[in-house]
Every structure is written in C-alpha cells, then in structure tokens.
Amino acid sequence: MKRVVITGLGVVAPNGINIPQFTHAIKNGISGLHFLQELKDGLMGCCVAGVPVAFDDAILKPYLSPGAFKSLRSTTVKYALAAAIEAWTNADLSINNNEVDYETGCVFGNGVCDVDHMRYAIQFYENNEVQKLGVRHIEQLMTSGASAYIGGMFGLGNQVTANSSACSTGTEAVVMAYEKIKTGNAKRMIAGSCEASSKYIWGVFDAMRVLNRNFNDDPKGASRPMSVDSAGFVHGSGAGALILEDLETALERNAIIYGEIISGFVNSGGQRNCGSMTAPASAGVRACIETTIKNANINANEIDLICGHLTGTGADKMEIANWAAALNRKGNDFPFINTTKSLTGHCISATGSIECVAALLQLHENFIQPNMNCENIQPEILEIINEDCIVKKPMNKTINTIIKANFGFGDVNSCVIFKKYNQ
C-alpha cells in the first residue's frame, strides 16, 4: 500500500477566498457571515449567510476559453475552479496544455447545482425562448460539472468524477481520493467539493426550521456550535480543494508536505436505530470513527485535535457523546475540539473539504483555530467533556494528529485522520 500525503491546498470560503486570507481568518476568529437584505426581502426567517463576497470571476479568465468564461454563471463551478487552481499552483504543479496526465485524477463533489443558474435556464423555457438559451449550461448544472471543468483544465487522464453525500461530501471526496492513491491506482488526485451561493437552496433549509433566526441583527454571532443558545445553523458556500499524492511522487519533486493521511473511512447508519434521513444514527457514527482509528493503527489517545462536524443544531451534544464513546476519552482526557462553522457557516457539500483544508493548516502551522460564539457551552456537553477542550481563543500548539469527520443527510458519515509527516 502507498503512503498518501497532501501537497497542495486551495479554498474559497466566506471568510477568505484563498489560503492566505483563510489562514488569517481562522487563526484570528474572523467571521465571513453577513446579513443579506435579499433574504429578508424573500421573507426568510434566517437572513444571515456565508458568501465569499470578495470573490472575483476575473481570476478564472486566464484559465478558460473566452466562450467558457463568458458563459460561466454557476457559483458551484466558479468556486470549485478557483479552489482547484489554487491547490494545483500551491502544490507547485504546472498546467500542461498538450499532454494527458494518466496518473492524476479528480474527485470533486457537490450536493445541489447552482439553483439560481437552474432558474435562469428554466425561465427561458417558461418564456418559450429555450432555443435562445445557448450551449454552455448543462456542463455547469450537471453534478459532475465542477470535476469535468477541473479535469479539462489540468488534462487529467485518471478517474474524474463527482461524489455526492450531502454534508459528508467533502470529506468523502478526500477519502475516495486517498483510497485511489493508497491502492496504487493513481499517483495524484485533486479532492474537494463545492456549494453554490443560492438563496433558493437556503430557502429550502429555512422552511425546514433548521436555520438560526435569532441573530439577524448580529450576523457574526449567528453560527453558534455547542453554545447553549444555538438555534440552528447558518448557511455558507464556497469550495475546498486538496492535492493528494503518493509519498514517493511527492518526494521525487521535493513537494511541500502539509500532512499525511493515515486512514479514512466512509459508512452509513442505515437510517435505523434512531437514524433517519436527517438524523445520524449514533451507532453508525461511532462505527465510522472507530474503524478509521483502527485502520490507522494508532491509539485514540494519540489524537490531539478533533475537527468536528458541529453545526449549531441540537445534534451537537450527540456528536460530542459519539466522539467520547468512539475514542473512549472524556472529561480532561478528551482531545481539543473545534469547528470552522462559527466563522464560515455550514457550507453543506463544501463543508468537509473546507474543513479538511482548515485541519491541514492547523497541522502544518501548529495552531488551533478558536470556536467562536460559544461563551456558554451546552450543559449536556460539559457533562461529557471538560470546557478547556473547547478552544475559544487562538492557540499556538504543536499538533501531530487530527481526526476529522462530517455527517450528512441520508445518515451518511465520513472520517479521516491527518498526521504530521515523518519520514
């Protein structure tokens, strides 16, 4: 089996549209959440969202044909391309316009296409003008749109595909890419995921009464994982991208190594035993975490930091209980735990990849990103773990091993362990 390392990172997040900005934001607890008048005008209960407002399409122009650039509407594809380009260049890889790279592939997932773009297309049909729509829409609306654009941009000749598992999508993409390299079926993979900025998607969640409606006048305080007054999550959007390589290939070209993946696992709770379409079954979550640790051949005591899912809903306390049970660690023995969601909102299908990027930045730069908006922790959580485990201020700390997990609608789970690279 091949050892798999990460050699490149890219991100478009609400609180940073590239790695330097994002690193600064998570190190210093800078939020990317904003009040959006259009959501109020749309009679949304939650009028706060995380949008990469500084994102400028112009950064994509040098990489696309004029026709493709002119026709680009989907934020799903835009964010994915920007993150993938940054990860590729961050890994010090060049774009070869003439040859196919059969050793490199891509798993880039998403959940729902950019519904604003879909609405644009639908309006042509509704107005009896479908023949005037033009040609470059399905390539942006199909689930594999982002991966297809990325594959073409870099001339990828290995597997190029899109996975989709709701909020588990991003971390699942990393695990899929890891397995591809580990088994020797690819030397390099781009793994990532993306989520559109679309009020129509946010409206669907708002109608489910799962978004926090209580902080429209304090948007930066609206996403409150683990807090006693959390009342739902806040929608975010963006993309994260990682370059995974087999260790030999990375060493041959003297690549910077952000960390090593020593295990990854994906499963489902089967929507049984209290699991459902929207609620994870604890047994499935615990099995996913336990299997990931077992496959890593490490002891749970070696884990320094949990980068959790922790959305700011009523499920946070159950997640903490599941981590404690799976690691068999509680109280003062529990590792540090954090989530980027207080700063980014919940970026749904992009959340896993953005949070994997955040985890690797913490691993590589030796810091723990603070959890914001959790001055008062839920008492049920404090019955399980010591409050000091929940880092609330930026902390410089050498981190050797991080476990990262995400859980998605459909009762699906994904988990990965990143370790500092040692020869």
Added chain:
Amino acid sequence: MERAVLLEDLKSLMGEYMHDDDKAKLATINDDTDFVNDLNMDSIDMVDVVIKAENKYGIEIKNETIVKLNTVGKCLDVVQERLAEKGL
C-alpha cells in the same frame, strides 16, 4: 444580403468567443478558414454563434447542418441560403 456584410456580422459574433491573441486573425479570414483549427475556437461555442445568427436574422438552421459548419465559407453559405428563402 451581401456576403461581405454577413462576414462582418459573423466576425463580430465570433470575436466574443476568441482569445485576445487570436482576434488579429479575423482580419485575414476567408471562406476556407476553419473555426477550430485556424482560429483556435471551441467547437461548442460555434453552436452559440449559430444560435446568435439565427436570432439576428430570424432564420433557423437544422441541427444536422450546424455540426457541419466548420469553416467560415460553409457558415456564410447556409446563412445566405436561409435568408434567400425569406427573400432577403
């Protein structure tokens, strides 16, 4: 309609889909100029150009014809034919 006028219209429509470095080639295109091989255009974008021409002139070009329009000359021929059918 004059072929020279149609050619200028076509150049205008094509320009939006061409790399800046390739736009100078528009000055010297002729009937044999191939959209993909000579002008470095994406074949899917040529369908967009045809749709815009359809809308501009109020004509309709059959799908099976569109896929054969790989050169400037073929494109102008078809547009002229459709316009002639309309008496233009």
